[in-house]
Amino acid sequence: MGFDVLYIPPIHPIGAAHRKGKNNSLLTEQEDPGSPWAIGSAEGGHKSIHPELGSIEDFDELVKSAKSHDLDIAIDIAFQCSPDHPYVKEHPEWFYHRPDGSIRYAENPPKKYEDIYPINFECDNWQALWAELKDVVLFWVSHGVKIFRVDNPHTKPFTFWEYLIEEVRREAPDTVFLAEAFARPNIMYHLAKVGFSQSYTYFTWRNTKFELTKYFTDLYSSPLVDYFRPNLFANTPDINPEFLQYGGRPGHMIRLVLAATLGATYGIYGPVFELCASEAMPGSEEYKDSEKYEVRNWDHKRADSLSDFIARVNRIRRNNPALHQNRNLNFLRIDNDEMLAFAKTSEDGMSSIVTVVNLSPHFAQEGTLFLPNKDFGTEQSYQVHDLITGMRFLWNGEANFVRLDPKVSPAFVFKILKKIRTERDFDYFL
Numbered sequence: 001m002g003f004d005v006l007y008i009p010p011i012h013p014i015g016a017a018h019r020k021g022k023n024n025s026l027l028t029e030q031e032d033p034g035s036p037w038a039i040g041s042a043e044g045g046h047k048s049i050h051p052e053l054g055s056i057e058d059f060d061e062l063v064k065s066a067k068s069h070d071l072d073i074a075i076d077i078a079f080q081c082s083p084d085h086p087y088v089k090e091h092p093e094w095f096y097h098r099p100d101g102s103i104r105y106a107e108n109p110p111k112k113y114e115d116i117y118p119i120n121f122e123c124d125n126w127q128a129l130w131a132e133l134k135d136v137v138l139f140w141v142s143h144g145v146k147i148f149r150v151d152n153p154h155t156k157p158f159t160f161w162e163y164l165i166e167e168v169r170r171e172a173p174d175t176v177f178l179a180e181a182f183a184r185p186n187i188m189y190h191l192a193k194v195g196f197s198q199s200y201t202y203f204t205w206r207n208t209k210f211e212l213t214k215y216f217t218d219l220y221s222s223p224l225v226d227y228f229r230p231n232l233f234a235n236t237p238d239i240n241p242e243f244l245q246y247g248g249r250p251g252h253m254i255r256l257v258l259a260a261t262l263g264a265t266y267g268i269y270g271p272v273f274e275l276c277a278s279e280a281m282p283g284s285e286e287y288k289d290s291e292k293y294e295v296r297n298w299d300h301k302r303a304d305s306l307s308d309f310i311a312r313v314n315r316i317r318r319n320n321p322a323l324h325q326n327r328n329l330n331f332l333r334i335d336n337d338e339m340l341a342f343a344k345t346s347e348d349g350m351s352s353i354v355t356v357v358n359l360s361p362h363f364a365q366e367g368t369l370f371l372p373n374k375d376f377g378t379e380q381s382y383q384v385h386d387l388i389t390g391m392r393f394l395w396n397g398e399a400n401f402v403r404l405d406p407k408v409s410p411a412f413v414f415k416i417l418k419k420i421r422t423e424r425d426f427d428y429f430l
Helices: 056-068 086-090 126-142 158-171 185-193 209-220 242-262 270-274 307-319
Strands: 074-077 106-108 111-113 147-151 176-180 339-345 352-358 365-370 381-386 392-396 399-404 411-419
Touching: 074 126, 126 158, 158 185, 176 185, 209 242, 209 339, 242 307, 242 339, 242 352, 242 411, 339 365, 339 399, 352 365, 352 399, 392 399, 399 411
Parallel strands: 074 147, 147 176
Antiparallel strands: 106 111, 339 352, 352 411, 365 399, 381 392, 381 411
16 A cells, blocks of 8 residues: 655644743643643544634545545544543542542653643443544544544553554455654564554654665565555654754655655655754754644745655655565665665566665765666666756666756656667668
8 A cells, every 4th residue: 555645743633732831831721721742632532623723524525525535534532531531530540649639630751741631541430431433533524524643642551543444444445554653673563463554764863874774665565565564754743853853855755755765654754754844952952932832823934844745755656666665665775875766666667767865965976876787778878867867877787877866856757768779779770
């Protein structure tokens, strides 16, 4: 299964957003109730639309409109609650309690999350709790949602996910569950085994040639490939990686091409990525003026927007079956450590793509790329067509020179064309 771009956060149908106070600090619960991650408010719970966003009829219209453009709406599922969530009053037994009987808020010492109440999945009334959370997912399925980005699934019991995913797929077999889990590898892999369709990866922090080569060799050349389906995100609402902070526009293009061609499924976080908004909170991976906490207006028609580049890369993916798979990734030799080269060929051999990326967002890089004769039939002259810039090159043999200037284009996505016929190929010449 392959997707082009899956934007996150998707739709957060429930809960109000926090607003920032002076000095970028969060306002307190008393000043501004609700949660930035759509986990309920006094207006409703996990099956509600916050009135500031519209009605359920408006949501249905959004889904219908999206489908008319061949798009699907994804929803973020965060199974925890704000203090004013209806569950807190209706089912206090579903939560953890302090010795004095009050409900315990979330903590990750030294941090205290007083506006989040974690759910006790092993409470005495767990059967009713699990059934209700299953119904939350099925409610949105009934409103046309098939893709769920699940927040922090590794902090909930694996047996719960086995139950929920099996029950949901019993009624809606094509439902997609994406595991938003940056945990130890074995935990991420176990989530895939219990039924998650796709999973986040550490791609976001793999930047060098050595890191990328080793990581994807481990992912695609081991038994993991049979059950772990990676989703390569270049950024998320929580994560503004250091590479994007200093890489500028070329850095965003580099990470986009890597994500889109190394993996069958990839994603970016909306207009923040399109417009290369890389400013961060000092010393952190948090976006400055984050959309998690405030409403932002974006000029999508800005001249420096990457939207056209993103659309071009998505068309390349869609039109070349070689990029729809993961098992077929082969890294190629190129004699420059600042350049990464790899190939993908479709199962029928009809589609071959070679990607070459300059990993340096600030400096031009050049090197000799080696295409093995046995894999590409490069004994004689042949043509390569860069699907990003449209340029064509006539190459000879295995070794050929490549130069990439990030100010022009930091990557080539070559389509390998059949050998050029010459006069020597015709019978009358022989």
